[in-house]
Amino acid sequence: MKKRIALSLALLAGLAMGATTANAADIKATGSWQVDAVFSGDNFFSGAPTNQKTVTIEQRIRTSFQFIANENLKGVLEVQYGPGAWGGTEGLRLGDNGAGRGAASTADNALHLRKAYIDFNWPGTKNRFLVGHQSLSLPAAFGSGSAILDHHMSAAAAIIPITDSISLVGGYTRPYDGNNDGTTTTNNDHGTSADAVFLYSNMKFSGFSVNPFLAYLNAGANVLGANSGATTGLAGMDAPGVGSDNGLRSYWAGTSFNVTVLDPFKIRGDINYGKATYNVGSNNDSGRSGWLADLAVEYTGLSMMTPEVFFVYSSGEDGTTGKSERMPVLRTQNWGVGSFWMQGGSSTINRNNSAESSLGFWAAGLSLKDIKLIDKLSHTFNVIYFKGTNDKDIISATGLTAAANYGRMLTEKDSLVEIDLNSKYMIYDELSLGLELGYIFTDFDKNVWAAAGSSDIIDQNAYKAAFMLNYSF
Template structure:
């Protein structure tokens, strides 16, 4: 009798454990993008006799992004995305190591060391019971609205954040939240200079609306505000030491208060024409908490872009576009000490015109791209997108002219670290042409083979750049080229 009773208890326990396990089980869905790429680069320093040799270098690199969704039900899931690389072949076994390396000077997915298995996203996605309000809490991708360029030029990265998507009506929803951009007061930090004091964090709050009430018209007005401490990048290293906030009249140990506003606009009412436009404005002022420099400083500026696509052709989509970003006025240190370039957060990942000088394309890193160094230009371009003449084979062609909007006199008063780099920073006397021819062959639905070819023909003013380095007057402006062969497995 005791044996039967004991057996009954075992069976009941198994049923209970089984029911609990069943109730806790989650469907797991895996997606990813694995890329292997060979890049042949020529003369990326643009210099005829440059001190840095950038001529005819061949690199083979790879990156593996894998995302897992742990789906409990239609209202609740967890998202985990990892990344290995970008790492070059030949640098060990891709330098693979567990964990995310502490980095006090960077933010988002690019802050980890090359080759590490790093956390790119890790957040909980759920709807509040009985409502359609969606919450996303954890380390996630955040990009402010953008209609042109593939992403926001202000903020487009992976950050720790809590966001909410609130449907109001069928054509109106609000998205808002809070994010922690930086925190150098971190117990896990491995970089020298980690803190135990205050003013070590940087936060951002954001709000935007998705308005799609009239057929063929949509607009996304948005606002963002950031407050970053005077020790945000390490002890005595404030926000003004970070890319996107530095300016001529800045001390290292200064905090920043910054705000941005703008709108992304898309119109398809006049089909087959599609019109897209953005306006971005930002202003940053120095918070002199603990700073030795009490002079007035800061930076403010804007970026506007416009693109028109013609979608009436089956074999391609022609597009014309224009962009303008404000530049330095040339008397920053002698005058107010302020910069006239728009402040940005970190290095936005996706904004680009073309696929070379401002990144773009599908390549892993073959570009000169850094928002803080390139901002201050106007551009006019023509693209022929998604040219399809043969089955499974497509092409995209870009032709773009860039001209600087930064006053050439700015280089005469240049302060180190304020983002004027030869070949990336364009003055009103500098310009360049870019030509790209990109080809993709779809081997399978999930596997593609690509070839991206690019050329940049620059014209940099020798006398202007002599103020930075006398040798620039002797280097000349030499064309830069790239050829990238890509293997991309998406699943």
Template sequence: MKKIYAIALLGLMVLGLAATASAADIKATGKWQIEATMQNADFLDKGAVSEDKTFNIEQRVRTAFQFIANENLKGVLDLQIGSANWGTGAFSIGAGRSGNLTGTGSLAAGNGNIMLRKGYVDFKWPNTKVNFLVGFQTVSLPAAFGGGSAILDDQVAAAVVSTPITDNVKLLAGYARPYDANSAYATTAGNLTGAGTSTDVVFAAVPLDFKGVNITPFAAYASIGSTTAGAMTGGTALPGLATGNSSATEGARAYWGGVAATVTALDNFKFMADFNYGKATYNQGGNSNGGRAGWMADIAVDYTGLKMMTPSAFFVYSSGEKGNSTDGNSDGSHRMPSLGNPQNWAVGSFFFGDRNFINPVPANAGYVQRVMGFWTAGVSLKDIKIFDKMSHTAHLLYVKGTNDKKFLTENTGGNINVAGVANYGGFLTTKDSLWEIDFNTKYMIYDELAVNLDLGYINADFDKDVWGSSSKTNAADLRNYGSADAYSARLGVAYSF
């Protein structure tokens, strides 16, 4: 009899758990991508050793779940497997079956382990319109053009609050901690203790939304610890903050400000413009001149009056480095600092990256934090529709550097190659330029399944005398083999649901 009661009690517990689990509605979304890539994107002639000249098939699986309690409360869990090439990492034989014997922390879980992209709670304060996002989430500062912010646009641990002030004015503010080297789960040896191990960021934006006009001013401040990037690694070694006169023991104080504006008041025209400024001052024991400061601005216009396509024209300018002969570089770097690795900012779909594909360019080029110090002008024909279920996009752009060529040979401070500060193929001097042309095609097999074919070509002119006489990354290859144009052909399927 007691066994019957025990079984009945267990059954009631299971039913209770099932009822608890069904209290939240679950909605799944995601994007699963498999892509074949053939490209030469290092701008080096034949003979130079380069992995990106090989043929690769990459895969990335992103799946997100919303656990919806009601219209005022939900939890979001976003997971990812990959990105990795077929045959390596998450997509090799045995991936995930056993731990990585050479790794610690999360690396010991095996090569096929799942990565957390987002995990946060989204809720409104009762009886108000004040909304909170608390947890690991995507934080992006305002941007009208380019697809995302060039300062901060990444997944980060944060708490964000937003509320309407009037029908046309909204307030958004938040706190984020993008880095903390003091972690029991650190994948590098030597957990750190004490002050200086973390980076703390506060930010705010005020969207002003009127009929046909949206203007959003914003500001951000970061306190960056001297060992924030990892065990015995300074905060100024982070990619978006590093420069020629930084060292591994320094932290920094940084701030940014800017405005994003979109105007649609004129029929058939959409105008977009951004202005961003940032400054990072290094903690150098009294040397207040050390650091990094610069700006970036853009303007673009779309013509929306055509049914078969949307023509667009744009211009972008960012400040660049000066040479020692000009000012001794005593006032630091002249490129705008950034936090993290801005994931979405791009013009064209090759040199600056491509939001549709997984890894379109090698690490030494492409990402805006590494190529900052340029100007570009171009035109795009977006969403060309001639055949049913098929669309095309074409880009033509010219890019030229704004960095002084003397910066490569005359800068004598620090490790200038750290995190791609001045890598050949990504850093453009005033003597370097390139033309890019892209033609991208998307065919919808089903409403949720697309086949993408992206073709890109870059005619590059990197000054051999400038780069060949330097000691920067790949300079020896340039001296030995010379420069070359870049090409990219990418074919993939993307299942979005």
């Protein structure tokens, strides 16, 4: 009896091993492991004690796995540990920041799932489908990403080739859901989700490419939880003076473009427009609408560097309540100009002035990119002038607090000059040592911000020095 049982177990084990072997997937791992030491001062320009000189040491471990069945099918899993600050009792100071599943996936200070999706081609075609939690972005040529939609979120997307030069990309995503379904408190209200659809075209021809796009969002009145709607719960969709939480409908249209026919000159740019209408009963005029455009010209004829000049403009508030003249923003994490005032640096410590909070400015700048004077050592130098396009009375007239907006929202009376020098030394092909230096000269209108209720506006300059060790594989 024991022999028969042992034989049966052996046969089952053999069958299981055979099945496992028959369905085994090749595993490919990639990642970026980074440790930062950041010295910074007066990053909120107020000189308040909490914003004075700080030294922070953090690390972030980002690892991605591809489970490849064949050339037409794979699964992708990416996890991130941190950023976690040194100094905790177990070595790193980690923990959930309380953002919850309905929020914008900002719990970066803990171990979390960054991507998990299935990537496959439909049999017999080149039509590609990606289903699950993935990276989504509308087309963008400048600014390191889209200023409208550029984040990780649950979605179903399709890439359909039309010709050798044209393909269509479209899909559906649910970036927010206020019904936590047992994670915290189940929300039984109506309108708990935000649902969006998008469509854009990749059109590449000899000497130029263009990427027109459309996107539409419908967000409920309880999208971030009971009585927590999109109009005030989502920073990129709110308007000054909107006192209640409501749902909304929003659409975006625009294009990005790249021109290389004038080589060694290359031109790239973006034109974005968006409009959000709030569901607030009889007051149908409330909402948010605006635009953003940028243009960059670089010269690639030099071997030691690539000079670039650029200009960015985004519409700003006119000082009235109930309606915003800034472009609505769904969710973005990579868009930025420069590498200090706005998000855009390689270090994990940044002001995080994303498009959700800082639109309403124009900027002109010069970059000297990929400066190579010594083997394995490269530099990028930026000098940028920022000027606000928001009406000077926007803060006091609409009740927005200076504490939440000073240093992030620029009025027409405010300006900044940012100077960056970012360097990278390649120790090995996979290991780099970086140093980011930044300084911001400020010119805020003290009368504007003092009238808005801030008592510590002293127009302080800011600086940072970030050391980075990065292992990429």
